[in-house]
Amino acid sequence: MKHALIIISTLLLSLTxxxxxxxxxxxVNVCALGIGNATYLKDFKVKLPANTTTPQKLSVILTKxxxxxxxxxxxxxxxxxxxxxxxxAGNTLVSNLKADGSFVEAVGFSCQKTGxxxxxxxxxxxxxxxxxxxxxxxxx
Amino acid sequence: xxxxxxxxxxxxxxSGSLLMTNCQSDNKAKKNDDFTIPDxxxxxxxxxxxxxxxxxxxxxxxxxxxxxxxxxxxxxxFNQKFLASTSKVDNLxxxxxxxxxxxxxxxDLGYLNMYExxxxxxxxxxxxxxxxxxxxxxxxxxxxxxxxxATNNENIDSLMYISVSSFNNMDxxxxxxxxxxxxxxxxxxxxIEGMYLACQxxxxxxxxxxxxxxxxxxxxxxxxxxxxxxxxxxxxxxxLVKEIEKIxxxxxxxxxxxxxxxxxxxxxxxxxxFQSHDEQIVDISDETxxxxxxxxxxxxxxxxxx
Numbered sequence: 001m002k003h004a005l006i007i008i009s010t011l012l013l014s015l016t017x018x019x020x021x022x023x024x025x026x027x028v029n030v031c032a033l034g035i036g037n038a039t040y041l042k043d044f045k046v047k048l049p050a051n052t053t054t055p056q057k058l059s060v061i062l063t064k065x066x067x068x069x070x071x072x073x074x075x076x077x078x079x080x081x082x083x084x085x086x087x088x089a090g091n092t093l094v095s096n097l098k099a100d101g102s103f104v105e106a107v108g109f110s111c112q113k114t115g116x117x118x119x120x121x122x123x124x125x126x127x128x129x130x131x132x133x134x135x136x137x138x139x140x
Numbered sequence: 141x142x143x144x145x146x147x148x149x150x151x152x153x154x155s156g157s158l159l160m161t162n163c164q165s166d167n168k169a170k171k172n173d174d175f176t177i178p179d180x181x182x183x184x185x186x187x188x189x190x191x192x193x194x195x196x197x198x199x200x201x202x203x204x205x206x207x208x209x210x211x212x213x214x215x216x217x218f219n220q221k222f223l224a225s226t227s228k229v230d231n232l233x234x235x236x237x238x239x240x241x242x243x244x245x246x247x248d249l250g251y252l253n254m255y256e257x258x259x260x261x262x263x264x265x266x267x268x269x270x271x272x273x274x275x276x277x278x279x280x281x282x283x284x285x286x287x288x289x290a291t292n293n294e295n296i297d298s299l300m301y302i303s304v305s306s307f308n309n310m311d312x313x314x315x316x317x318x319x320x321x322x323x324x325x326x327x328x329x330x331x332i333e334g335m336y337l338a339c340q341x342x343x344x345x346x347x348x349x350x351x352x353x354x355x356x357x358x359x360x361x362x363x364x365x366x367x368x369x370x371x372x373x374x375x376x377x378x379x380l381v382k383e384i385e386k387i388x389x390x391x392x393x394x395x396x397x398x399x400x401x402x403x404x405x406x407x408x409x410x411x412x413x414f415q416s417h418d419e420q421i422v423d424i425s426d427e428t429x430x431x432x433x434x435x436x437x438x439x440x441x442x443x444x445x446x
Contacts, residue, residue, distance in 0.1 A: 040300065040304055059196050064352065067413075093416070094414035104407070106410065107412050109413070114353075114420065
């Protein structure tokens with residue numbers, strides 16, 4: 001009964017006003033719950049139509065001495081699976097898409113240089129997709 | 141069983157009505173904001189940098205939680221004296237003053253959360269509630285939940301998440317509704333307070349990590365000035381820019397050198413970790429550090445005494 005209530009309440013929320021906004025905020029909340037032993041810092045919402053060949057560019061200042069964790073959550077109802085690449089001055093540092101085509105749950109970055117970094121987000125095979133990226137830090 | 145179903149339906153109807161009310165009031169608030177706080181500075185003067193570039197810069201600013209985490213990682217105990225007094229909150233009578241000080245209190249809230257000082261959060265929260273309501277962004281702050289979590293000393297992770305995401309949502313909303321001037325002040329207040337806290341800790345107990353963080357904030361400072369200069373046609377902004385430029389002048393003697401190192405990749409519990417071996421050296425003399433600390437203190441004092 002408790003589970004049913006939670007599910008129905010969630011449905012009700014997504015059916016009322018601010019549909020898209022409520023959905024993306026819900027996804028942020030759900031995704032933030034899954035960051036494990038990390039502390040939430042900020043979130044990014046990405047939505048791209050099918051056949052988009054240019055990834056969305058996001059920028060963040062990362063600080064020396066911090067270990068960052070980026071968790072990706074894909075929205076339901078979209079085929080696309082988000083591919084993120086953390087980049088420093090054009091050089092890709094780490095991606096959630098492995099060379100064998102599989103995804104890792106999260107990517108981490110142990111920062112040794114304060115500065116601006118970019119996160120490029122696209123959807124595998126240029127499919128339509130919507131996703132949330134949660135940026136958090138891990139305490140050493 | 142019937143009773144349980146009845147209760148379930150009653151909760152659903154109640155939560156549905158509540159959601160509808162929330163959505164409606166949210167829309168009303170947004171509508172009001174559009175009309176009552178026109179972004180006159182935007183209309184009067186073209187921006188020096190594009191709105192996209194400005195959004196990028198504000199997004200870039202590191203969270204005050206990161207500075208609080210670094211402070212805590214040094215092992216320096218919590219110090220209530222470092223926090224801004226909330227006693228003058230009623231004197232803040234313009235959007236400019238309110239937004240800057242909201243940033244200050246927001247950063248203090250992060251510091252309190254980091255040290256799990258839930259008992260002290262309430263006065264900070266009351267100031268934040270007052271200022272965010274006056275700026276018509278209070279609906280993004282779930283005060284009751286934060287108060288409950290703080291009062292009952294419940295789940296600190298949730299408390300931190302709700303506090304930080306509320307500020308992120310306020311900031312996002314301000315920028316989406318052409319109120320980037322307010323957003324830039326919020327971010328400036330947070331940055332100044334984060335720096336102030338770090339400076340006070342370093343003054344009390346010298347620490348190499350924090351000293352370096354104060355030094356490499358030079359990178360962020362340039363971006364901060366860039367966004368504030370957009371609104372220099374407003375005299376209050378012009379004065380703030382002058383203050384921040386004084387800090388920047390002290391940073392001219394800070395040099396940052398980066399040596400590249402071979403990175404390595406490791407996989408831990410489903411997480412692919414990029415371990416950078418770059419080496420960043422921040423050259424900051426004692427004299428320069430003392431001058432930076434003094435200029436941060438002056439600017440912070442100016443803001444909290446507006």
